[in-house]
Amino acid sequence: MKFERLLKGGLALAMSVMMVACANESTGTTTNEGSATSTATGYEGSGDLTSFKLGTLGPRTGSVAVYGLAVTNAARLAVDDWNAAHGTKIEMIYEDTQANETQALNIYNKFVSDDKVAAIIGGTISSESIAIAGASSDTGIPIISPSATAAAFTNDSGNNVFRGCYTDPQQAQLVADFAIDTLGVKKAAILYNMSDDYSAGLEESFKKEFEAKGGTVVISESYPADTVDFRTQLTKISGEDIDVLFVPNYYQDDFNITQQARELGITAQILGCDGWDGVLSVAGNNASVLEGAVFINQYSPDMESVQGIMEAYRKAYNEEINSFGINAYDATMLVLNAIEKAGSLKAEDINAQIRSTEYQGILGSIKFDENGDPIKTPIYVTIKDGQYVTYGK
Amino acid sequence: MSGVVMFFMQIINGLNIGSIYALIALGYTMVYGIAKLINFAHGDIIMVGAYLSLVLLNTGMHWSLATILSILGCALLGFTMEKVAYKPLRKASRISLLITAIGMSYLLQNSFQIIFSANPKPYPAFIHLPALKIGSITISSNYYTTFIVSVFLMIVLNLYIKKTKMGKAMRSVAEDEGAARLMGINVDQTISLTFIIGTGLAAVAGILYSNCYTIISPTMGSLPGIKAFIAAVLGGIGSIPGAVLGGFILGMVETLVKAYISSQLADTIVFLILIVMLVFKPAGILGKNVKEKV
Numbered sequence: 253m254k255f256e257r258l259l260k261g262g263l264a265l266a267m268s269v270m271m272v273a274c275a276n277e278s279t280g281t282t283t284n285e286g287s288a289t290s291t292a293t294g295y296e297g298s299g300d301l302t303s304f305k306l307g308t309l310g311p312r313t314g315s316v317a318v319y320g321l322a323v324t325n326a327a328r329l330a331v332d333d334w335n336a337a338h339g340t341k342i343e344m345i346y347e348d349t350q351a352n353e354t355q356a357l358n359i360y361n362k363f364v365s366d367d368k369v370a371a372i373i374g375g376t377i378s379s380e381s382i383a384i385a386g387a388s389s390d391t392g393i394p395i396i397s398p399s400a401t402a403a404a405f406t407n408d409s410g411n412n413v414f415r416g417c418y419t420d421p422q423q424a425q426l427v428a429d430f431a432i433d434t435l436g437v438k439k440a441a442i443l444y445n446m447s448d449d450y451s452a453g454l455e456e457s458f459k460k461e462f463e464a465k466g467g468t469v470v471i472s473e474s475y476p477a478d479t480v481d482f483r484t485q486l487t488k489i490s491g492e493d494i495d496v497l498f499v500p501n502y503y504q505d506d507f508n509i510t511q512q513a514r515e516l517g518i519t520a521q522i523l524g525c526d527g528w529d530g531v532l533s534v535a536g537n538n539a540s541v542l543e544g545a546v547f548i549n550q551y552s553p554d555m556e557s558v559q560g561i562m563e564a565y566r567k568a569y570n571e572e573i574n575s576f577g578i579n580a581y582d583a584t585m586l587v588l589n590a591i592e593k594a595g596s597l598k599a600e601d602i603n604a605q606i607r608s609t610e611y612q613g614i615l616g617s618i619k620f621d622e623n624g625d626p627i628k629t630p631i632y633v634t635i636k637d638g639q640y641v642t643y644g645k
Numbered sequence: 646m647s648g649v650v651m652f653f654m655q656i657i658n659g660l661n662i663g664s665i666y667a668l669i670a671l672g673y674t675m676v677y678g679i680a681k682l683i684n685f686a687h688g689d690i691i692m693v694g695a696y697l698s699l700v701l702l703n704t705g706m707h708w709s710l711a712t713i714l715s716i717l718g719c720a721l722l723g724f725t726m727e728k729v730a731y732k733p734l735r736k737a738s739r740i741s742l743l744i745t746a747i748g749m750s751y752l753l754q755n756s757f758q759i760i761f762s763a764n765p766k767p768y769p770a771f772i773h774l775p776a777l778k779i780g781s782i783t784i785s786s787n788y789y790t791t792f793i794v795s796v797f798l799m800i801v802l803n804l805y806i807k808k809t810k811m812g813k814a815m816r817s818v819a820e821d822e823g824a825a826r827l828m829g830i831n832v833d834q835t836i837s838l839t840f841i842i843g844t845g846l847a848a849v850a851g852i853l854y855s856n857c858y859t860i861i862s863p864t865m866g867s868l869p870g871i872k873a874f875i876a877a878v879l880g881g882i883g884s885i886p887g888a889v890l891g892g893f894i895l896g897m898v899e900t901l902v903k904a905y906i907s908s909q910l911a912d913t914i915v916f917l918i919l920i921v922m923l924v925f926k927p928a929g930i931l932g933k934n935v936k937e938k939v
Contacts, residue, residue, distance in 0.1 A: 315763070446908075474908050474909060476908075476909075476911075476912060478867075480858040480860075481661075481858065483658045484655060484658050484659075484900045484904050484908075487651065487654045487655055487658060487904070504765050504860055508858060511859070515785060534765050534766065534767050534860045535767055536766075536767025536769055536859065537767070537769055538767065538859055
């Protein structure tokens with residue numbers, strides 16, 4: 253009885269807290285939105301060239317926190333490095349979106365109306381990035397996301413929006429080009445997850461590019477989510493004469509597929525995209541089956557240019573950096589470089605600078621097409637002796 | 646590769662998936678047959694068994710000892726689960742019991758997610774027997790071990806229930822709990838034992854499963870759990886040979902549809918067969934059509 257009353261009391265309390273929280277949130281949104289719309293074009297960050305603010309955002313809590321933490325932490329590290337090298341007092345403000353679009357919009361509004369940041373590094377995941385890119389049309393503030401891969405992020409927004417990573421179709425195209433131009437092969441098989449947009453999208457783009465370049469996709473097999481046994485599809489594939497097997501999935505599936513393909517005697521070269529990053533974490537003492545597989549990625553851990561940031565990140569946050577973080581570091585440096593070159597904190601000047609410069613970062617050269625998507629050095633990673641190694645090195 | 650060889654390879658693939666389903670379905674059917682409870686947490690016991698054996702193997706323990714300890718660990722978990730969550734509800738409606746079982750399933754999944762994180766982990770497979778070669782077909786050791794173990798366990802379980810005193814007690818509890826109690830059978834003990842055997846079987850399934858697919862994660866048990874439940878229903882839930890037969894049929898249909906009709910349609914066709922089956926033979930292939938007692 254006592255327990256029941258306690259429970260009811262607790263529930264009522266929780267509900268009222270939630271209601272208050274909701275009310276706060278909604279008022280917060282309206283006031284912020286009001287001031288955001290009143291900001292005229294010709295937006296300019298506050299401060300001068302030696303002490304201004306930048307903003308970065310991403311999910312720092314919740315189930316996808318690993319991505320948001322990497323982006324925001326690495327962006328802060330980049331500003332620290334820049335300050336140390338240039339004697340400036342630039343500040344990186346970071347906020348937690350909780351992977352929530354409304355929250356991301358609130359943060360965007362805070363960035364442009366309260367903090368008056370000069371540029372935004374973010375968002376981290378596609379949905380929140382699309383939300384802030386859409387909202388940024390009236391300020392034109394430079395937004396560069398190191399990790400939003402959805403095509404809509406740059407397609408449906410103004411010329412102040414850039415991304416530092418490949419889009420999914422770009423990745424698949426580059427892998428198809430690699431197969432034809434570098435490996436010189438003509439016959440491919442594909443095994444993809446039909447219930448996943450990422451995987452199905454990559455399959456479509458790969459097939460299109462591979463066949464446009466004169467190759468043939470001999471067989472394309474699919475499977476539903478949560479599959480662990482691919483032997484039926486692979487047995488079918490093993491009956492065909494193929495040079496490469498394209499496996500555009502996330503690393504758990506990639507590992508199972510590769511292991512079972514090798515077991516069934518498929519010796520074709522295995523190719524993949526950035527979903528392969530992390531595949532060694534599930535390989536354990538079976539890493540030898542992955543030997544020789546090649547995938548496109550944002551970086552390769554054996555690149556000399558990334559050793560510094562890997563070490564610094566480990567020291568600062570006691571954790572290993574991932575490709576999201578490395579891209580965020582590069583994107584932040586790119587923005588700082590553009591601001592220095594532009595000699596102004598005006599949004600339009602910075603945008604023009606980003607658009608016209610080919611930047612040399614730790615991941616090689618990067619410039620942007622008219623859409624704001626990157627044209628950069630593709631990095632192919634292969635697995636050698638149970639390690640990620642740059643292909644051809 | 647000729648069409649005939651390909652066909653036999655697919656049959657072997659089907660038998661492999663089938664024996665995994667059969668092994669899991671054995672535990673389902675055992676608990677259902679005697680305690681009249683569909684233990685939805687059964688799939689998650691598989692996961693617990695896999696993680697237990699992973700932790701033990703990582704300490705450098707010999708695989709045989711690790712396997713025995715994992716089975717005992719799961720049996721203990723099954724025993725506790727029954728005493729804590731199911732026994733107090735034995736007089737409650739069937740629905741409450743079912744909901745509790747679903748709750749148990751989420752409890753296990755989420756607590757393992759907290760302990761081991763949601764990231765999948767590599768499992769150090771230890772079955773390294775030579776592969777079997779028949780003509781141009783190679784059968785890997787995982788395939789035949791799982792097959793042999795599931796058929797062997799089916800025979801042993803069937804004998805146990807048919808021939809031993811404890812088995813007799815189980816059958817009588819299954820038939821009429823009240824009458825069994827009046828006859829001096831310790832019902833609580835019998836049901837506990839059923840759970841201990843059922844969860845022990847799940848641990849065996851978990852370990853064989855992880856040897857075959859060497860990545861384990863806290864949610865690994867849910868899909869095989871559901872498929873095995875279907876296999877048990879198909880074969881006639883409550884029947885031990887039925888569970889194994891159902892498992893093999895399910896695995897075979899799934900594989901052949903994927904191989905010769907379409908991968909996209911595999912699940913659709915499997916579930917369609919289940920519906921048709923239940924419409925025309927609700928008790929399953931080997932299930933007895935028991936008249937409802939009034």
